[in-house]
Amino acid sequence: MTAPKPTDVQLRDALLGKAQACRPGTTFCPSEVARSLAADWRPLMEPLRDTARELAREGRLRVTQKGESLDLGVPWRGPIRLSLA
Incomplete structure (x- = not known):
C-alpha cells in the first residue's frame, strides 16, 4: 500500500517550515523537503518546484541557482x- 500524495497545503507548509528552520542567509534544496515527506520522493520534486514558484511570487521564498535569483516567468532547469x- 502506498502512502497518500501530500496535498498542496502540505507542500506549502513543508517548504515554509524548512525555510523558517534554516539559519538566516542559508538555503536548502527542495529535495530535502521531498525526502522528509515520502520514501519515494522523486515524484514530489516537480510539485515542490511549482509550489516554490508560487511562494516566490507571493514574496515568501527566494529561488536561486548558483547564487542568482531565478526569473519566475520562465521554466527552470x-x-x-x-x-x-
Whole structure:
C-alpha cells in the first residue's frame, strides 16, 4: 500500500517550515523537503518546484541557482536552492 500524495497545503507548509528552520542567509534544496515527506520522493520534486514558484511570487521564498535569483516567468532547469525571501 502506498502512502497518500501530500496535498498542496502540505507542500506549502513543508517548504515554509524548512525555510523558517534554516539559519538566516542559508538555503536548502527542495529535495530535502521531498525526502522528509515520502520514501519515494522523486515524484514530489516537480510539485515542490511549482509550489516554490508560487511562494516566490507571493514574496515568501527566494529561488536561486548558483547564487542568482531565478526569473519566475520562465521554466527552470537544473538544481535550485530556496530560502526565506
